[in-house]
Amino acid sequence: METKLQYLPLEKIEADAVAAVLFEDEPPPSELKFASSWLEELRASEEFSAKSDELATLHQPSALRARRLIAVGGGKRAAFDLRKTVATVVRALKTKGVKKFAWWLNGADPEAAVEGAILGNFEPDQYKTANQGKSLEAFHAVAATNGADLDAAFERGRILAEAQNFTRELANEPANRLTPLMLADRARAMAAECGLDCEVLDQDRMRQLGMGALLGVAQGSAEPPALIVIRYRPETAPRTSDHLALIGKGVTFDTGGVSIKPAEGMEKMKYDMSGGAAVLGAMRALAKLKPAIPVTAFVPAVENMVGGRAQRPGDIVKSLDGKTVEVLNTDAEGRLILIDAITYAKRQGCTHLVDAATLTGAIVVALGHVNIGAFANDDALLARVMAAARTEGEKMWHMPLDEDYKELLKSAFADLANIGGRWGGAISAAWFLREFAGDTPWVHLDIAGTAWLDDAKPYMAKGPSGVCVRTFAKLALGW
Numbered sequence: 424m425e426t427k428l429q430y431l432p433l434e435k436i437e438a439d440a441v442a443a444v445l446f447e448d449e450p451p452p453s454e455l456k457f458a459s460s461w462l463e464e465l466r467a468s469e470e471f472s473a474k475s476d477e478l479a480t481l482h483q484p485s486a487l488r489a490r491r492l493i494a495v496g497g498g499k500r501a502a503f504d505l506r507k508t509v510a511t512v513v514r515a516l517k518t519k520g521v522k523k524f525a526w527w528l529n530g531a532d533p534e535a536a537v538e539g540a541i542l543g544n545f546e547p548d549q550y551k552t553a554n555q556g557k558s559l560e561a562f563h564a565v566a567a568t569n570g571a572d573l574d575a576a577f578e579r580g581r582i583l584a585e586a587q588n589f590t591r592e593l594a595n596e597p598a599n600r601l602t603p604l605m606l607a608d609r610a611r612a613m614a615a616e617c618g619l620d621c622e623v624l625d626q627d628r629m630r631q632l633g634m635g636a637l638l639g640v641a642q643g644s645a646e647p648p649a650l651i652v653i654r655y656r657p658e659t660a661p662r663t664s665d666h667l668a669l670i671g672k673g674v675t676f677d678t679g680g681v682s683i684k685p686a687e688g689m690e691k692m693k694y695d696m697s698g699g700a701a702v703l704g705a706m707r708a709l710a711k712l713k714p715a716i717p718v719t720a721f722v723p724a725v726e727n728m729v730g731g732r733a734q735r736p737g738d739i740v741k742s743l744d745g746k747t748v749e750v751l752n753t754d755a756e757g758r759l760i761l762i763d764a765i766t767y768a769k770r771q772g773c774t775h776l777v778d779a780a781t782l783t784g785a786i787v788v789a790l791g792h793v794n795i796g797a798f799a800n801d802d803a804l805l806a807r808v809m810a811a812a813r814t815e816g817e818k819m820w821h822m823p824l825d826e827d828y829k830e831l832l833k834s835a836f837a838d839l840a841n842i843g844g845r846w847g848g849a850i851s852a853a854w855f856l857r858e859f860a861g862d863t864p865w866v867h868l869d870i871a872g873t874a875w876l877d878d879a880k881p882y883m884a885k886g887p888s889g890v891c892v893r894t895f896a897k898l899a900l901g902w
């Protein structure tokens with residue numbers, strides 16, 4: 424989709440449709456005066472009263488060049504979410520023959536508008552050979568007067584949303600089309616395109632280093648693992664010695680291993696690399712938006728399979744950090760690959776660690792599909808992550824990590840067990856990671872409930888959400 428920010432008065436906009444937002448309890452903007460009898464009639468007939476996401480279409484508006492005027496209900500201004508509203512309208516119109524769509528900003532933020540358009544236009548239909556979802560060809564946001572800051576905001580929004588869709592495409596790839604090595608290839612291609620440095624550690628290298636926890640998970644698969652490392656370095660010397668690590672779980676398929684999952688719904692476990700995909704999407708955005716601090720991405724990529732070489736419950740593995748882990752459940756594999764990535768990130772000089780992982784079913788029980796579960800050993804870093812998430816409308820809930828939970832991970836035969844029992848499962852999983860983050864400031868985001876939409880929303884297609892991409896990018900940009 425072509426996107427552009429234009430500077431034009433409403434009546435000069437040329438498009439199949441132009442949208443204008445009206446708010447409840449506010450008179451329509453004066454620029455819509457030409458349509459006032461239509462708007463009054465809409466209100467009187469109770470067809471449209473500017474409630475959230477209500478739409479009304481005026482064809483061939485006399486005063487406009489656009490073929491249609493879409494009145495969009497904004498609800499109450501204080502609760503208005505432009506990104507979601509644009510996405511909702513795009514999804515409603517793109518099936519109705521609108522190809523070139525314009526949004527009359529009337530002072531609103533071009534960044535959120537273009538994000539909404541690009542995210543709403545996404546369909547996970549790349550493998551449908553027929554009946555592909557119709558999509559917009561062009562989206563033009565239209566402001567009244569020029570401004571460099573508006574141009575920058577629009578460009579930022581375009582980059583962020585395209586990065587998020589890149590992540591959604593990766594997360595949606597089935598496991599036969601995205602093995603760990605294929606994920607590494609996609610990461611390499613992205614890095615080359617964006618001018619980032621990419622290094623892929625192969626199985627031999629990981630053996631040399633002693634990444635026993637990661638390799639234990641990988642050994643059950645015929646597909647070799649990879650640890651993807653992507654480096655962004657600012658062009659000018661950074662102001663601080665801070666170095667941010669973004670770490671993402673990259674399980675390209677999670678059968679559960681010998682502790683196998685039930686068949687029903689197992690196909691969804693292709694999205695068990697959503698954390699890794701989010702990290703790669705964020706790096707793609709950062710390469711273009713150029714934050715002031717160094718950022719390194721780490722994506723441990725494996726397939727968790729059953730088979731004659733698979734690890735067994737009771738196996739004891741030695742992590743890169745030196746601690747031993749008793750694998751009581753082979754389905755708790757995300758934490759095993761993440762701890763070696765965390766240790767490696769620290770050894771690479773990273774001073775702040777943020778990970779995203781579809782880590783536990785327990786976080787879905789706790790928070791449903793609405794909030795990301797956020798765990799931290801450092802209040803300042805947590806505050807930064809939460810603030811970035813808030814600006815991007817990505818909901819996050821701070822979860823507890825009291826010392827009391829730590830004992831859940833006791834093992835009779837090794838330093839730690841990889842599971843903590845039935846209750847508080849998202850917390851014991853986070854504690855497991857924390858043991859390896861140590862004193863390095865660290866935030867863990869459990870996205871098991873938020874990386875995938877089981878049902879389409881008016882503003883978003885069913886399937887991969889691309890959550891965390893914009894939060895990660897904003898976190899680095901705001902440093």
Ligand code: BES
Binds near residue numbers: 781
């Ligand atoms: N990938 C799963 C977590 C998951 C569950 C993601 C549902 C998305 C939706 C993870 O590897 C896993 O299987 N976790 C186990 C841990 C348990 C064995 C302690 C779980 O949550 O059941």
Ligand code: ZN
Binds near residue numbers: 753
């Ligand atoms: Zn699992």
Ligand code: ZN
Binds near residue numbers: 754756
């Ligand atoms: Zn998993």
